[in-house]
Amino acid sequence: MESTVTASNPERASFVRVRFARSGHDDDIQAFFIGQDALGFLEDEDWWEAYFSATLWSEVERGMRDMFTRMDITTEYGVDEFKDENWNALWESSIKPIQVSESILITPSWHQPPAGYDGLKLVIDPKMSFGTGYHATTRLMLRLLERCIRKDDRILDVGTGTGVLAIAGVMLGGKHADGVDIDEWSYDNAMENALRNGTETQTRFFHGSMEHASGQYDCILSNITKLDNMDMLPGFEALLSPGGRMILSGFYSTDVDDVRTVAEQLGMRCQEEIREDEWSAILIIREDA
Template sequence: MNYVRVEFILNPLQPAREILYADLDILGFEAIEDTQSGAIGYMPEIKFTETILENLMVRDLPDQKVEFKIDTIEQKNWNEEWESQFQPIQINSECVIRAPFHKKTEVAYDIVILPKMSFGTGHHETTFLMAQELFQHELKGKSLMDMGCGTGVLAILAKKLGAEDVEGVDIEEWAYENSIENAELNQTNDIKFFHGDVSLISNKQYDVILANINRNILLNDMKDYAKALKDNGSVLLSGFYETDVQAIVSAAKRNGLNFVHSKEKNGWAMIQLSK
């Protein structure tokens, strides 16, 4: 599959970049990376039309200049580009997330991820926050669902931390397939991954639910998370900005969930909810 690579140049850079991230998420860009002058977004060529860039909210900011460069790259070129830039990421003293071509690390939790186009290597703030948070919870013997599992990295880490029945769901078929591949790389083949949406958890219950997606989907699916969470269970959410925390918490409370705490990193946030 070919991908479209769009480089966005922003002047001034802030607060435009945070708004651009939200734009790209809503428009369906599957991966985003920072640059010194803005950001680069990736989208499958079959889904991309240049007209969608006319709907960027960031372009409506007063005195804001937005320029972009569009290129088409083959899937193999994406992999080459990613491999040349990807570096292992240390979540804490016990955990490193790396690629298969990196040297094995001598830590307790050495996670191997080949992300392809999935969003979740630990480099993005939201994945980093969620991975760190998992170490603060007693997962041994717990059932856990990873909604929007992407690479499967959070489900894999949870399994290694002792979670018993671990499942993951992603609406994108390539992410679903990538999760299975990564589970095999980490000898966590008993994780059950599914291709689908939140409706797949409608008749199930879990001790822990993870969802690192985006603000709009989290707000829309909050009722489903609440229904699928066992009493005394926890929901860990990320994929949104620090400025979105109040809206997320309000939606959670409307659905019978309690706010426990939040963490932030470079403007991005994660929150823990309980039942």
């Protein structure tokens, strides 16, 4: 059964929120949404939500329903629409601190970390952009980044979203990070979050894509879709310094072999894979040091 609830004045809406009760189809639907330019996700034990520009939702919903038919998915979902000025209040009522690992916490500015916590605190206030820590792929990226970052690394974050990965990279010891995103909301939000975390002199953000990358990078981060990662791997390889590391996510564990094959064809090696639920992140090494 499918059910949809919409606002009464959709022509005045700027954004759409779609909410699902937890089911066995969550990962399939989320993967589809990531490929359809979802602006953000929220997850709880019993439900999860995705956010879209109101101008895109009709097309996304048609594609989603087609997918439901092809995959014989039966689920319920609700949709409501809201304007720009309601965004901050909506997120402030929903976002809570997320413990990514023993030593990394993501928290919005209006929450305090748990008493006694003395690890890395990433203060991230989302403004309709991906990277709140509420999606498994963000957490997986951060866990691998924490393990493989090196002092004075030069970092490139592709699809930077809130800027959380670029900001974390320099707070974990990197020297400088460039972040790029085609979403203007993400560009503005990443700049604001860099200021919140005191990394504004070590991070640069650009509205656009790989055309803003310059020189070579020691660590490249890309939490986008499987197909986008595969398409962009040759460009990543050209920008990666000898001995450099690349962390990729945004895809299912069942898709890892496809991504690994492209990396190996480019002469790189997949060193590590970590998983959360059905999602994976992989660490790729360029070995011609």
